[in-house]
Amino acid sequence: MGLIAEFRLAGEDLALVDVAAGVPEATVEFESVGAAPSGPPEFVVRTVGASREAVEAAFAAADSVTDHSLVVADGDARRYQCRPTGGPPEGLEALANNRSVPDRVTVTPEGWTERRWFADREEFDAFRDFCRTNDYTFRLDRLVEVDDGDGARDAEEPGPFGALDGDSPGPPGMTEPQREALVLAHEMGYFDVPRTASTADVAEELGVTPASCSERLRRAQSHLVAQFRNADSHIKPRMD
Known part of the structure; x- marks a missing residue:
């Protein structure tokens, strides 16, 4: 995958x-x-x-x-x-066998905005670590798993919020700090099974307290669930 x-x-x-x-x-x-x-x-x-x-x-x-x-x-x-100009970045040889292919790289006054294909999570982690080793700030906006077969979900399919996921920074109502916490937590493995990053780990990366990080993640997840609920009419409210 x-x-x-x-x-x-x-x-x-x-x-x-x-x-x-x-x-x-x-x-x-x-x-x-x-x-x-x-x-x-x-x-x-x-x-x-x-x-x-x-x-x-x-x-x-x-x-x-x-x-x-x-x-x-x-x-x-x-x-x-x-x-x-200048010499190559530190540790460039570590990427010699990296199985990744750039699909789009746009340069802005703030940096690069890139879309890249990776063979697997290990190659993605190696690329991200290389960037951070060289003091590049790495901000993940989207990470999509794709299959090699016909069942692959194209990254440009409309998302659950009625538009391409990349068209806006996040679901309606979600603040930028909440979106950043949610994306970073996903990137670090907070949602993996088994979990590979704790709330404290994500908080340290964000530079906030664990309590603040936990609140941001809960509110961000609440926004996501609410949007999925509104987008899918087949989900019926629970009646007690």
Whole structure:
């Protein structure tokens, strides 16, 4: 069984974040990363929604990438080649055999928003640990298990709240701290059987007290159950 993870990365030295900050009106996406015989890899980056002058000024002012060059232009969509500056992240060799494939990587002024396929939970954990070892803030937005057969649930199917799950930060009524606690608890194994993380573990990661964490999780789960109850007319209220 594989996994589809949707997550956000933030960090001071993430490539292209300074480019995105220079043209906040544009969409900046990775199209490919190619290995070079020596030195840093080559990025192919697609930009949409800003003038050529503005995009190239942002590339020229950026410290995170160098050697940018226009490859092709189609209207306001352009593809550039560039290279990251600086050395490789610590422990990069640990990901040499990681069975994961990036599906979409969007760069924003705050960091990267990524959707990636993983072979299993072990590979996901290795990737997440690598990010955190290199001081990248890793925030999981969605983790979906998929089968290899016809019964796989596509990650873009409408969710139980009537829209694609990725379209909004959480169910109606759920606060951002509640959503963050719920997603982090799922990521850490709080809901696994057997449980691999305690309330105290999740609280420590969030930087709050166990009591506060417990309250957030209970309220978040209450919102989820209420939304499922409202979305499924086949669930009948209990009558005593």
